[in-house]
Amino acid sequence: MKTTAKLYTQPLSEAVGQQILNVENVNLCDLHEASIINLFKAEGVLLFRDFATSVEIFTSFTNKFSQNFMDYTGGVFNRRIINGDSTVLSVNDFNCEIKLHGEMYYQKNIPLMLWFFCAHPAAQDGETVVCDGKQFFDELSQPLKELFSQKKLKYRGHIGKETWQKQYKTDDVRVVAQICQSNDVDININEDESIDIHYICSAIHPNRSGESMVFINSLLPAKNMSPNSVAFDDGSEIDNEVMLELNEIAAKIAVKICWEKGDILMVDNTRIMHGRRAFVDNTRDIYLRLCSPSFSY
Numbered sequence: 189m190k191t192t193a194k195l196y197t198q199p200l201s202e203a204v205g206q207q208i209l210n211v212e213n214v215n216l217c218d219l220h221e222a223s224i225i226n227l228f229k230a231e232g233v234l235l236f237r238d239f240a241t242s243v244e245i246f247t248s249f250t251n252k253f254s255q256n257f258m259d260y261t262g263g264v265f266n267r268r269i270i271n272g273d274s275t276v277l278s279v280n281d282f283n284c285e286i287k288l289h290g291e292m293y294y295q296k297n298i299p300l301m302l303w304f305f306c307a308h309p310a311a312q313d314g315e316t317v318v319c320d321g322k323q324f325f326d327e328l329s330q331p332l333k334e335l336f337s338q339k340k341l342k343y344r345g346h347i348g349k350e351t352w353q354k355q356y357k358t359d360d361v362r363v364v365a366q367i368c369q370s371n372d373v374d375i376n377i378n379e380d381e382s383i384d385i386h387y388i389c390s391a392i393h394p395n396r397s398g399e400s401m402v403f404i405n406s407l408l409p410a411k412n413m414s415p416n417s418v419a420f421d422d423g424s425e426i427d428n429e430v431m432l433e434l435n436e437i438a439a440k441i442a443v444k445i446c447w448e449k450g451d452i453l454m455v456d457n458t459r460i461m462h463g464r465r466a467f468v469d470n471t472r473d474i475y476l477r478l479c480s481p482s483f484s485y
């Protein structure tokens with residue numbers, strides 16, 4: 189069948205994103221591809237709602253727009269493999285809040301694009317949140333704009349053997365060293381086979397056209413979950429006042445995605461930060477694919 193069904197859109201929020209709604213009862217995979225790509229390039233985040241979906245449909249739909257699927261080697265969370273496909277993963281295995289971040293910004297090789305699939309929403313709470321990293325940068329005070337242009341972030345971790353075996357999917361510490369090297373991550377292997385790693389990266393990045401700056405990084409959740417895991421690259425700590433301003437901006441500009449079963453979310457991981465609200469309902473089940481666009485961008 190020709191993929192020519194028209195898109196019916198509605199803003200996701202005042203600031204960023206569009207929803208694509210199934211008004212005429214069409215198949216998701218019949219939507220006009222070029223229109224989706226153009227809208228994604230303009231908006232950075234798209235929500236597909238009310239289409240008939242399944243993990244299989246999610247997989248084939250995302251395959252149409254993406255390549256270089258990653259299996260999350262080196263990632264910090266435990267993720268479950270879905271349907272035996274190592275490129276379809278559960279989001280993670282705990283319920284607390286995760287503050288706004290760019291995915292895997294603690295290493296060089298990041299997925300440029302993310303896809304989320306709502307297999308089962310939480311009965312309440314557990315919303316995913318997104319924000320435009322360009323808007324985040326624009327909201328920064330002049331002193332913080334200057335601070336983040338002068339100093340880079342230094343992510344650091346001490347990882348025990350059992351944990352790095354899971355995280356890097358290997359028993360061989362030499363393989364871990366290779367993976368770190370290819371990601372510009374500095375690694376020190378200790379006598380007890382634990383490792384110390386660090387990675388230095390700016391918190392702000394020029395956008396694709398180079399015309400504006402984007403605040404996108406893993407600072408907010410890193411500082412929230414493990415305060416010693418991030419500092420400035422000159423060794424100075426990131427003080428509470430800085431974190432307070434960042435958390436206030438995040439609270440102001442975050443857009444909530446109140447999941448409905450079958451929703452699909454398409455995210456530009458070079459521009460849009462994402463996070464999620466806490467929840468208690470353990471039936472919440474959201475899947476994730478990490479990849480690059482297969483169209484020119």
Ligand SMILES: [Fe+2]
Pocket residue numbers: 289290291462
């Ligand atoms: Fe994430």
